[in-house]
Amino acid sequence: DGGITQSPKYLFRKEGQNVTLSCEQNLNHDAMYWYRQDPGQGLRLIYYSQIVNDFQKGDIAEGYSVSREKKESFPLTVTSAQKNPTAFYLCASSYYLGFTDTQYFGPGTRLTVL
Amino acid sequence: AQRVTQPEKLLSVFKGAPVELKCNYSYSGSPELFWYVQYSRQRLQLLLRHISRESIKGFTADLNKGETSFHLKKPFAQEEDSAMYYCALSGHGDNYGQNFVFGPGTRLSVLP
Numbered sequence: 001d002g003g004i005t006q007s008p009k010y011l012f013r014k015e016g017q018n019v020t021l022s023c024e025q026n027l028n029h030d031a032m033y034w035y036r037q038d039p040g041q042g043l044r045l046i047y048y049s050q051i052v053n054d055f056q057k058g059d060i061a062e063g064y065s066v067s068r069e070k071k072e073s074f075p076l077t078v079t080s081a082q083k084n085p086t087a088f089y090l091c092a093s094s095y096y097l098g099f100t101d102t103q104y105f106g107p108g109t110r111l112t113v114l
Numbered sequence: 115a116q117r118v119t120q121p122e123k124l125l126s127v128f129k130g131a132p133v134e135l136k137c138n139y140s141y142s143g144s145p146e147l148f149w150y151v152q153y154s155r156q157r158l159q160l161l162l163r164h165i166s167r168e169s170i171k172g173f174t175a176d177l178n179k180g181e182t183s184f185h186l187k188k189p190f191a192q193e194e195d196s197a198m199y200y201c202a203l204s205g206h207g208d209n210y211g212q213n214f215v216f217g218p219g220t221r222l223s224v225l226p
Contacts, residue, residue, distance in 0.1 A: 033214070042118065042200060042216030059213065090158065100146050100165065100204055103214075105158040 003027065006091050006106035013078075013085070013113050021076045021109045023091035032074035033092040033103065036060060043090060049074055078111065086113045116141045118203050118217035126223045127191050135186040135220050137175075137201030146204040147184040149175055150216070153197045161186075161199070171195070191224045198222075 004025040013019045023032065031050050035043035045058030049068040063082025068074055074093075078085045088110050092103040117140045127133050139145060149161040162170045164177045164184060175186045184201060201217040 035216075040123075040218060042120075042202075042218045044216070045214050048214075059215075100163075102160045102163070107157055 004091060004093050004104055004106040006089075006109050008109060009107065011109055011111045013111065015113055016080045018077055018079050019085075019111065021078065021089055021091075021111070023074045023076065023106060024072055025074075025093045025104075025106075026072060027093060027095075027104065028071070029093035029095050029104070030071070031094045031096060031101070032068070033094075034058075034064075034066065034074070034076045035090045035092065037088040037090060037108075046076065046089075085111055087111060116145070116203055116205055116213060116215045118201050118215050120199075120201055120217040120220045122220045123218070124221045124223065126225060128225050129193055130190050133188050133191045133195070133222065133224075135199050135201075135222065137184045137186065137217060139182050139184065139201075139203050141182075141203060141205050143205055147175070147177055148202040148204070149173070149184075149186050150200045150202055151197050152200070158200070191222075193224045193226060196222055196224045 007022045033048040034046040037043050044060050046064050047055055047066045049055040052071050055066050055068050065077045088108050090108045091106040094101040094103045119138045147164045150158050151161040152158045173188045175184050177184050198219050198221050200219045203215045
């Protein structure tokens with residue numbers, strides 16, 4: 001089954017701990033994105049990467065970090081500095097640089113901080 | 115700052131009736147606008163883009179720059195159209211990078 005995958009589906013974390021969410025794609029896409037979704041709100045952009053070894057902050061990057069060491073992978077770390085990390089996290093990818101191309105979404109990871 | 119609003123959280127229509135999902139945006143430049151859809155137990159996926167000027171599954175959307183709107187329309191709703199619909203805007207962010215902003219979404223329920 002190809003496409004974009006996220007793991008785990010559900011994640012629980014104690015306050016004060018960092019946690020890393022996985023995102024992998026086998027679509028040969030250059031660009032990858034991380035979004036956060038809260039109830040009643042649209043998706044908000046956390047980070048995006050247009051190419052390997054390059055990434056840019058989105059609207060709500062504070063408390064998050066990313067890396068893009070391989071084209072296929074774009075992991076997101078939710079650090080203890082993120083004040084309200086409980087949310088649904090979506091990863092996406094697209095062929096081209098920028099945002100005008102179709103984005104393909106993963107199934108999401110629901111993070112709960114206990 | 116860019117913003118996308120979708121005034122209706124829930125929209126219910128009967129099968130065969132016309133449907134219009136409203137989307138308004140605020141952006142100082144020329145935005146790229148999209149409609150994404152999420153059917154039950156499926157992933158979020160692109161429905162259509164204004165730049166393509168296409169009709170997908172009978173849906174169309176016209177960009178009205180004067181009213182800063184990008185409403186999604188279908189003349190005859192089908193039960194399989196029931197889903198969550200998100201309007202989205204692509205443009206330059208406040209930090210001069212790119213940004214992609216989603217609206218809060220409208221849940222469309224098509225009743226038999």
